[in-house]
Amino acid sequence: MAKKGEKIKEKLIEYFLFALSLASLVFLAGIVVTLFRESLPAFRDIGFFRMIAGRDWYPTYDPPDFGILPLIAGSFLVTLISILISVPLGLAGAVYISELAGKKEKAFLKPALELLSSIPSVVYGFWGMVFLAPFLQKHLELSTGYCALAAGIVLGIMSTPIIASLSEDALNYVPRAFKEASYALGANRWETVTRVIIPSAASGIITSVILGTGRAIGETMVVLMISGGSAILPQSFLEPVRPMTSAIAAEMGEAAFGTPHYHSLFAIALILFGITFVLNLAAEMIAKKFRLKLGASR
Amino acid sequence: MIKLDAKNRTNSADMGYTEIKDPLNKVGNFLPEKTKIKAGNLNFYYGKTHTLKDINLNIYEKKVTAIIGPSGCGKSTFIRLLNRMNDFVADSRAEGEILIDENNIFGKTADPVEIRKRVGMVFQKPNPFPKSIFDNIAYGLEINGAKDRFYIEEKVVNSLKKSALFEEIRHRLRDNALGLSGGQQQRLCIARCIAIEPEIILFDEPCASLDPISTAKIEELILELKKDYTIVIVTHNMQQALRVSDYTAFFLMGELIEYNTTKKIFENPSDRRTEDYITGRFG
Numbered sequence: 001m002a003k004k005g006e007k008i009k010e011k012l013i014e015y016f017l018f019a020l021s022l023a024s025l026v027f028l029a030g031i032v033v034t035l036f037r038e039s040l041p042a043f044r045d046i047g048f049f050r051m052i053a054g055r056d057w058y059p060t061y062d063p064p065d066f067g068i069l070p071l072i073a074g075s076f077l078v079t080l081i082s083i084l085i086s087v088p089l090g091l092a093g094a095v096y097i098s099e100l101a102g103k104k105e106k107a108f109l110k111p112a113l114e115l116l117s118s119i120p121s122v123v124y125g126f127w128g129m130v131f132l133a134p135f136l137q138k139h140l141e142l143s144t145g146y147c148a149l150a151a152g153i154v155l156g157i158m159s160t161p162i163i164a165s166l167s168e169d170a171l172n173y174v175p176r177a178f179k180e181a182s183y184a185l186g187a188n189r190w191e192t193v194t195r196v197i198i199p200s201a202a203s204g205i206i207t208s209v210i211l212g213t214g215r216a217i218g219e220t221m222v223v224l225m226i227s228g229g230s231a232i233l234p235q236s237f238l239e240p241v242r243p244m245t246s247a248i249a250a251e252m253g254e255a256a257f258g259t260p261h262y263h264s265l266f267a268i269a270l271i272l273f274g275i276t277f278v279l280n281l282a283a284e285m286i287a288k289k290f291r292l293k294l295g296a297s298r
Numbered sequence: 299m300i301k302l303d304a305k306n307r308t309n310s311a312d313m314g315y316t317e318i319k320d321p322l323n324k325v326g327n328f329l330p331e332k333t334k335i336k337a338g339n340l341n342f343y344y345g346k347t348h349t350l351k352d353i354n355l356n357i358y359e360k361k362v363t364a365i366i367g368p369s370g371c372g373k374s375t376f377i378r379l380l381n382r383m384n385d386f387v388a389d390s391r392a393e394g395e396i397l398i399d400e401n402n403i404f405g406k407t408a409d410p411v412e413i414r415k416r417v418g419m420v421f422q423k424p425n426p427f428p429k430s431i432f433d434n435i436a437y438g439l440e441i442n443g444a445k446d447r448f449y450i451e452e453k454v455v456n457s458l459k460k461s462a463l464f465e466e467i468r469h470r471l472r473d474n475a476l477g478l479s480g481g482q483q484q485r486l487c488i489a490r491c492i493a494i495e496p497e498i499i500l501f502d503e504p505c506a507s508l509d510p511i512s513t514a515k516i517e518e519l520i521l522e523l524k525k526d527y528t529i530v531i532v533t534h535n536m537q538q539a540l541r542v543s544d545y546t547a548f549f550l551m552g553e554l555i556e557y558n559t560t561k562k563i564f565e566n567p568s569d570r571r572t573e574d575y576i577t578g579r580f581g
């Protein structure tokens with residue numbers, strides 16, 4: 001009888017955990033449904049193409065304009081700048097920690113990286129506001145330091161630890177046998193790292209870059225604080241921009257419930273969600289391929 | 299029980315060597331042979347463990363030398379010292395000397411990268427790179443300075459032929475090497491190794507993960523390669539040592555117990571422990 005009781009208990013725990021795991025799915029579905037329901041009126045009334053191709057974002061004018069191209073361009077510009085910074089820095093850091101650093105350096109650098117990625121974004125934003133933006137303004141002689149470049153640099157610094165940490169994991173995952181094979185052929189360390197280890201970890205590295213990009217494109221606080229906030233199609237990376245995230249954060253408070261402005265902000269959120277969803281999906285697919293590829297060698 | 303059929307074998311070691319009468323002279327002193335590698339008072343420490351103790355051993359040019367012994371006896375450690383692969387083992391230290399053609403590979407001016415170009419290695423588990431079959435071999439050539447595409451192509455094909463793999467995979471040179479069978483992968487690793495023309499090839503239990511047919515192919519290959527290369531092979535498999543080697547060294551707990559012609563070791567070992575091991579009483 002005791003055995004049967006045990007069994008029931010185990011079943012109950014199983015169902016309980018299953019319900020919990022379902023909960024996250026339910027929340028996700030709820031968010032997606034809300035996004036669609038609230039943004040559909042905007043697409044219906046304004047028109048999908050007029051929205052995403054429209055060059056003017058004046059939601060509070062009369063008559064208002066709901067072209068979100070400047071916002072999309074702003075997001076892409078700051079993300080591009082951040083990738084240009086975070087990818088080389090992150091990869092160099094990953095290769096250094098994984099292949100070159102001694103035991104002691106490794107024991108210090110890896111936790112330091114993880115600490116760097118746990119700093120709240122508002123702290124990064126604050127640093128950008130009081131130090132970086134004035135610095136850029138002074139040395140590049142800009143009318144304002146709050147621009148795409150400033151936001152991109154801070155985002156780049158923010159996503160560097162993610163890329164470095166995940167890439168380092170991928171490099172570590174490369175079987176020791178590959179390295180040994182390379183060294184045994186008379187390869188030096190540089191040849192082994194660049195021609196054997198990095199290509200073997202390529203999929204993992206690409207995944208880390210995609211996730212780092214996703215972080216940059218979805219980041220709100222930093223761009224809200226230092227991107228300058230002007231919703232104009234940028235002509236250069238030294239101009240202020242208003243990325244999608246900061247538009248939502250800045251305007252949601254003032255947009256009256258149910259107005260076209262309100263719905264168009266949801267439409268922006270939906271597009272943002274679509275972008276990050278595709279990025280994550282790509283990362284997942286590449287990671288899966290990576291596991292299969294290395295799986296064949298064991 | 300192990301069947302000893304060394305009597306019916308003919309190899310160069312059967313002819314013209316001076317058999318050692320003094321069992322304490324374990325170094326080997328077979329006059330007609332030319333010494334290629336000479337280990338002198340070789341010690342190896344892993345942390346505080348003393349894993350190789352005062353090894354003195356001569357390895358002869360264009361001969362196959364087998365290193366046998368139970369797990370943990372230091373045979374793999376020994377062979378990995380010959381191309382300085384143990385440099386990568388953290389917290390380890392080697393003492394003594396290994397001379398290859400009279401040059402100490404632990405000397406101050408010795409460059410491990412150069413040494414590994416002269417001393418190739420085939421590992422226990424086949425370890426082709428996750429690249430195409432062609433690129434697996436081309437990589438070794440390229441890091442050794444080859445640039446000409448035709449030269450590389452010719453070399454790739456030749457080494458695949460030498461390792462008896464070419465006929466099986468001639469239409470699949472651009473396929474990923476990880477798609478080959480284990481035995482084919484190991485022959486690819488041998489091809490990759492001989493493509494860069496080392497003088498010595500180290501085999502670290504090359505058949506440990508292979509089936510009997512693949513094993514036979516590899517052994518055949520080793521006997522073929524003996525014509526051009528000095529070969530050292532670590533093996534768990536006594537019959538394999540008997541089949542492929544001219545000389546055999548028996549290691550036990552970090553010590554070299556006995557070293558002699560393979561024939562002598564298997565027919566009439568001097569040391570009781572050698573006999574116990576080859577007859578399967580332990581290990």
